[in-house]
Amino acid sequence: MATRAPKTKRGTARRETLLRSAERVIGEKGFAAASIADITRDCGAALGTFYIYFTSKEDVFRELVGMMGSLTRRMMTEAVQDAPNRLEAERLGLRAFLAFVAERPSLYRIVEEARFVDPDAYRAYFTGFASAYATHLEKAVAKGDIRPGDAEVRAWALMGMAKSLGDRFVMAAEKPDLDRVTDEAFAMIRDGLAPGGAA
Template sequence: MSTPTALPKTKRGVERRAQILSAAETVIGEKGFTAASIADITREAGTAQGTFYIYFASKEEIFRELVLEMGRITRTIVTRAVSEASDRLQAEQDGLRAFLRFVAKRPSLYQIVEEARFVDPDAYRAYFTSFAKAYESQLAAAAAAGELRPGDAEIRAWALMGMAKTLGERFVIWEAEPDIDRVVDEAFALIRTGLEP
């Protein structure tokens, strides 16, 4: 059922596992978890169906793996983008842009994280909570340093994450030719100075 499958021990095994994982990203990202069958995944990977179960205990397990991968990548990308900023407001703008570019590049992983809400709620929560924790402490530090207007860092973190998520969906995923810079500029203006005239 959920015996955590051991990692492969040969070079070939490592490659096969990666092939299958990548195929799963493609297929599940396109068709969704339920519609994507193991047969679809192994066909995409170019292996027999049984091979799947050498590397993953279940369809759920490979899915969780994809969510974890997505978490690692997103955090890395955003952290790197933000680390070069001179102040916190600049970091907000850079982070948003990096995130939206990532969504444009890997829309499938974006889809997968959202579907995790239903397929693997714990993984979903962990993904956002771990992101939010880091985000929150950055915001709190910046506010304490007077770089931001005072305010609740936790609520801000989630509000800003939600904004980014939905902008990514609407203006990147749904758009044939996303204009990321325009979205970043407008959204950042809102984040920076608000709606009040």
């Protein structure tokens, strides 16, 4: 089921164009309703062109989920690379994730639909992400950057938080205010809900 890699620069560009159309069309209509004809129509390509680069709708879908994986990771790594410590990395990472949802809402929806359309790709996406995240959290505990605690539970909890905030305050918001949402959520991540302390 390997996707068909193009050999020329022009081929790479056409494949990329098809991928962006697939992202747009599947993100809007959902996997079941979106047809390959919808995808090629979206970018003005002939139906047959699709099959030069992909074997099926399932194939392009899996590629989009994988693409979301690499894009999210790269974007998060860049966003947090200058953070002086893990707490600041958490804040920057959350802000960057919300900005990504705002920029590529279709890709975000596609990953969520993968739970039903391609459960293996869905699991691979989140398990891979969580595992890298947990490693960062473990290192931060070892350095005394954050309070001790189970890194895997924390990683999944924090990912779920970010996803839910993306749903409500980006996807479903008329005017997303990413800074405000990030600040409010980060305050809870940093200090918790218990009164007293550094409030």
